[in-house]
Amino acid sequence: MKLIGVALAAALVAAPAGLQAQERAAVKDGFELAASSGKRILILRPSVSVGAQSTGGMFEPNADWTEQARTNLAASLAKWQSQLGNEVVPVPVTYGGDELLVEEYMALFQAIASSVIEYQFFVGNRLPTKKQDNRNKVFDWSMGPGVASIPGAENADYALFILTKDAYGSTGRKILQLLAAAGPGIAVKSGEHIGYAGLVDLRTGDLLWLNADGQMGGDVRDAEGSEKRMRQLLEEFPGSEIEAD
Amino acid sequence: MRAAVHLCAAALALAGTSAALAEPAPAPPPWTGVYQPQGVDEIGLWGEDDESERKLAASPHIIRDEKLLAYLNDVLCRTVGADRCQAARIYVIRDPAFNATMSPNGTMRVYSGLLLRVRSEAELASVLGHEFGHFERRHSLDDFKRRRSSGDILAWASVLAATVATREAYNATTNLRYEIYGSLFRYSRDQEREADLLGLGYLNESALPPQAASQVWENLMGEIEASSVARGLRKPKFDAIAFTASHPPNGERAGYLADLANPEGAFRDDGAERYRAALADWIPVFLDDQIKRNDFGGSEYIITSLATPGWTAELWFARGELFRTRGAPRDLVHAAEFYREAIALQAGHPGAYRGLGLALLKTGKTSEGQAALTTYLDLEPEAHDAALIRLMLPKEDAQ
Numbered sequence: 001m002k003l004i005g006v007a008l009a010a011a012l013v014a015a016p017a018g019l020q021a022q023e024r025a026a027v028k029d030g031f032e033l034a035a036s037s038g039k040r041i042l043i044l045r046p047s048v049s050v051g052a053q054s055t056g057g058m059f060e061p062n063a064d065w066t067e068q069a070r071t072n073l074a075a076s077l078a079k080w081q082s083q084l085g086n087e088v089v090p091v092p093v094t095y096g097g098d099e100l101l102v103e104e105y106m107a108l109f110q111a112i113a114s115s116v117i118e119y120q121f122f123v124g125n126r127l128p129t130k131k132q133d134n135r136n137k138v139f140d141w142s143m144g145p146g147v148a149s150i151p152g153a154e155n156a157d158y159a160l161f162i163l164t165k166d167a168y169g170s171t172g173r174k175i176l177q178l179l180a181a182a183g184p185g186i187a188v189k190s191g192e193h194i195g196y197a198g199l200v201d202l203r204t205g206d207l208l209w210l211n212a213d214g215q216m217g218g219d220v221r222d223a224e225g226s227e228k229r230m231r232q233l234l235e236e237f238p239g240s241e242i243e244a245d
Numbered sequence: 246m247r248a249a250v251h252l253c254a255a256a257l258a259l260a261g262t263s264a265a266l267a268e269p270a271p272a273p274p275p276w277t278g279v280y281q282p283q284g285v286d287e288i289g290l291w292g293e294d295d296e297s298e299r300k301l302a303a304s305p306h307i308i309r310d311e312k313l314l315a316y317l318n319d320v321l322c323r324t325v326g327a328d329r330c331q332a333a334r335i336y337v338i339r340d341p342a343f344n345a346t347m348s349p350n351g352t353m354r355v356y357s358g359l360l361l362r363v364r365s366e367a368e369l370a371s372v373l374g375h376e377f378g379h380f381e382r383r384h385s386l387d388d389f390k391r392r393r394s395s396g397d398i399l400a401w402a403s404v405l406a407a408t409v410a411t412r413e414a415y416n417a418t419t420n421l422r423y424e425i426y427g428s429l430f431r432y433s434r435d436q437e438r439e440a441d442l443l444g445l446g447y448l449n450e451s452a453l454p455p456q457a458a459s460q461v462w463e464n465l466m467g468e469i470e471a472s473s474v475a476r477g478l479r480k481p482k483f484d485a486i487a488f489t490a491s492h493p494p495n496g497e498r499a500g501y502l503a504d505l506a507n508p509e510g511a512f513r514d515d516g517a518e519r520y521r522a523a524l525a526d527w528i529p530v531f532l533d534d535q536i537k538r539n540d541f542g543g544s545e546y547i548i549t550s551l552a553t554p555g556w557t558a559e560l561w562f563a564r565g566e567l568f569r570t571r572g573a574p575r576d577l578v579h580a581a582e583f584y585r586e587a588i589a590l591q592a593g594h595p596g597a598y599r600g601l602g603l604a605l606l607k608t609g610k611t612s613e614g615q616a617a618l619t620t621y622l623d624l625e626p627e628a629h630d631a632a633l634i635r636l637m638l639p640k641e642d643a644q
Contacts, residue, residue: 051289056396062285063292100303176400184407 024121024213025236026139031208033158033199033238035085042089042156042202043081046073047106047163050220053191055172065168065221072226073164080230085239089156098151105143105150109161112141113196113212121212143205153202160199162233166220167192193217197233209238270445270455270505273381276328287349287386294350301336301352308337308357308527316523317355317369320516324370325377325447333377341534343465347376349385360524361531361547362464366516367457371448371502375458378443384436391432395425426488433491441498445505454513455506462499468546469495475542521554532563541571558591565600572607580604595624599634606637615639 033039050065081088094102119127119134126134133140153159169177169190180186195216199209216232219225234242282291301307314335322330333353341358348354353376363369379385402421406414441458448455466483473481483496492498528551535544544567552560565583568576584601587594598621605614615638622631622638 054393054397056393056398056400058393058396060286060393061289061293063288064285066289066292100300100305103300103303172397176404180404180407184404184410186404186407188404 024117025211026116026120026209027238028139028206028208031238033086033208035239035241037086037239039158040087040089040156041084041199042091042152042159043077044091044102044106044150044159044161046070046077047110048073048220049164050166051168052170053167053173054170055176057173059167060170065166068222069164069166069220069226072223073162073220073230075223076227076230077162079227080234080242083241084234084237085241089152092152094151102150105147106161106163108143109198109200110163110196112143112207113163113198113210116141116207116210117212117214139207139210141207141210143200143207145203145205147200147205148202150202156202158199158208159202160197163194163196164216164220164229164233165192165194195229195233197237199238209236211236268504269507270442270449272450273325273443273446276326278328280332282349286389287383290386290389291350294348294352297348298334298350298352301354306338306340308339310337310527313337313523313527317373320366320369321353321373321377323366324374324451324453326450329377329381329447332380339534341531341538345372345376347380349380349383351380353377353380357527357531357534361528361535362468363461364464364517364520364550364553365457366520367448367453367455367513368461368464368515369520370451370453371444371455371458371461374444374447375440376444377447378440379436381443382436382439384440388433388436391429395429399425430489430491434486434493437492437498438501441502442505445502449505449507449510452513453510454515455510456503457515458506459499459503462495462502464550466495466499467550468543471546472540472543475545517554529559529563532559533566536563536567536570539570541567556586556590558587558594558597561587561590562594562597562600565597565604569600569604574608577604577608581608593624595621595628598624599628602634602637 048066048070049061050069051059051061054060091102118125119130120139132138147153147159150159173188173190177188177190180188192214193216194214196210196212198207198211200206201208211233213232216229218227218229218232220229231242234240282288314337317335317337318330318333321333321335324330332351333347334351335353335355337355337357337360340356341361342356343358343362344354344356345359346354353373355373359372360369363372399418399422402418406418445455445458448458469481469483473479482494483499484494486494532544532548532551535547538544545564548560548564548567561583565580565587568580568583581601581604584597584604587597588601591597598617602614602616602618602621605611605617607614618634618637622628622634625631628634
């Protein structure tokens with residue numbers, strides 16, 4: 001398993017640069033959330049992970065950056081959530097098993113969001129079972145009705161999942177990127193900035209709105225950058241007053 | 246350049262370790278007390294590890310038995326010393342695999358499959374001590390750094406080869422890749438040897454016999470061999486090192502662990518009886534998990550070795566379940582016999598009557614089988630499968 005990491009890191013060197021023209025947000029057919037419609041949104045604690053990217057492309061966790069980003073992102077979320085357009089329900093304090101359930105749904109959300117990016121947003125990479133949906137521009141993904149069991153779900157209509165993962169390119173990675181581009185002309189990606197925000201129906205588990213991007217802006221390690229990141233994550237949120245950059 | 250230095254260092258470390266593995270392991274260095282992670286890498290790893298421990302603590306897969314945990318903790322403290330053991334937190338994971346790990350922040354994961362296989366406090370102590378050795382030497386951090394520098398070298402080599410763009414350059418990169426992968430695995434095996442050395446150091450200093458460490462691997466080889474024989478496979482080679490082996494071969498470990506043990510410790514009390522008493526409630530549960538692995542030879546080996554000090558009703562019952570699970574007609578005949586042995590030792594063993602009844606029904610002994618199942622329902626009227634079992638009984642009995 002460790003070696004796979006090295007193999008992938010080596011493979012990354014030859015990976016193509018990101019696709020700029022890719023779409024990155026979608027809404028489930030027929031879903032509309034008007035401002036002040038009396039719906040309640042449960043906001044889950046964002047999942048945050050920040051580190052560096054080694055020359056070979058390995059993720060190097062950085063506890064200090066992660067801690068800063070957690071504080072900054074929580075502060076900017078508190079600021080933006082008042083503009084979401086509907087009532088926001090805080091997550092109740094949970095212990096033991098319930099906490100794990102939230103973690104598990106956060107992991108499921110990450111898996112679904114990355115599948116949406118890979119198989120729906122990325123044109124030309126279609127799952128056989130999703131071909132029809134893609135042709136008709138149908139956005140139909142679900143976490144299943146079990147999501148109703150997460151703590152706080154009984155007092156809300158929707159849940160907002162937010163996840164960020166940042167790997168800042170190390171100096172070595174940046175030099176490698178420069179030389180690879182200048183010499184053999186290989187595009188090496190330096191740094192990885194993933195941000196997913198998704199609204200889930202707490203009755204059915206259906207994914208109603210998703211904003212998912214593998215190349216987000218805003219440096220989450222400082223307050224200003226975190227605010228930019230959070231705005232990027234929440235822009236185009238149905239019924240919100242937050243405007244795009 | 247850096248790669249070459251690393252490779253030389255690895256070769257030297259290996260030479261050093263093998264030389265040191267011939268005589269009893271020295272006492273561990275003095276304990277430095279509570280350790281806090283240093284530097285970006287280590288603090289980052291510990292941060293991730295803390296998160297993972299939080300999840301583990303809430304996981305449905307761990308066994309929350311305070312008495313069992315207190316006992317395991319006591320064995321660890323008697324192995325590595327009362328000061329060192331404060332750095333560890335033990336979690337028992339219900340998983341029938343033979344495994345234990347200790348991660349950078351002091352999270353020790355003990356698999357139930359390990360508890361099923363070791364037979365004394367001393368054998369358990371040798372595995373816990375080995376894992377503690379990884380922790381004390383901070384092997385995860387070394388390993389992380391090594392993987393990172395290996396990845397860096399390969400990234401540079403790939404760009405370089407693409408710049409030069411000759412066949413020779415590509416071949417050289419491919420060779421370098423294998424060389425680096427090989428050195429990572431070799432390094433991992435050396436870490437294991439180092440942890441073994443330190444583990445035996447603790448054991449030599451403790452009140453437990455260090456010879457148990459070698460015995461653990463002898464037993465494991467016995468199990469693997471029994472498993473292969475039952476499948477009709479050739480006897481495994483216990484001294485061959487595969488390219489991707491993360492651990493030294495079992496045969497080699499059993500050998501040098503015996504050499505590292507202080508001969509004077511051989512007559513110490515190994516705590517086998519205390520171990521059996523402490524695990525008595527759990528062994529039947531772990532045996533049930535093991536039987537479900539569908540490894541007939543391995544499970545039979547474990548059951549018969551647990552029976553070395555004497556057969557118990559639970560062991561006869563487990564053996565009956567093992568044979569009935571494989572379920573060939575000849576197995577069912579043996580299974581019935583084993584269930585009867587269990588009943589002879591413990592008259593009201595509900596599971597044994599259930600198994601006996603089912604085994605007899607399948608071998609055509611209908612009335613005898615139904616009688617056994619009736620006894621099962623008398624003993625356990627609220628059993629989870631009571632309704633299903635009643636369907637197998639004649640109508641008048643089913644009322």
